[in-house]
Amino acid sequence: KFSCLFKPNQRRGKRQPLKSSVRVLTRSGVLKGLGINFSDVGMCLFSLSNMPIGSEVEVEFVRPQNPSPIQACGTVRHRALYLYGIEFNTRLDANRS
Numbered sequence: 026k027f028s029c030l031f032k033p034n035q036r037r038g039k040r041q042p043l044k045s046s047v048r049v050l051t052r053s054g055v056l057k058g059l060g061i062n063f064s065d066v067g068m069c070l071f072s073l074s075n076m077p078i079g080s081e082v083e084v085e086f087v088r089p090q091n092p093s094p095i096q097a098c099g100t101v102r103h104r105a106l107y108l109y110g111i112e113f114n115t116r117l118d119a120n121r122s
Contacts, residue, residue: 041088065116072107098114
């Protein structure tokens with residue numbers, strides 16, 4: 026009866042919790058953040074910063090299953106106060122295994 030109110034999960038990648046520090050490189054400098062979750066196509070992070078939607082950034086973080094740092098370029102697609110949704114330019118699985 027209420028199924029029209031709920032959209033099915035349309036995410037392109039399965040999210041995994043991150044809970045790790047994230048370095049965010051922007052045109053104006055390096056910012057610190059805290060990773061909330063990630064998938065092979067993007068991530069959610071918390072950062073006390075002002076990154077406008079559409080900003081090009083580079084993020085650096087460590088995935089739980091791999092101690093090597095991951096660097097990914099992406100675009101800020103969503104913002105809710107200090108929570109940011111970053112869409113990666115390429116899938117992480119294509120960059121690192």
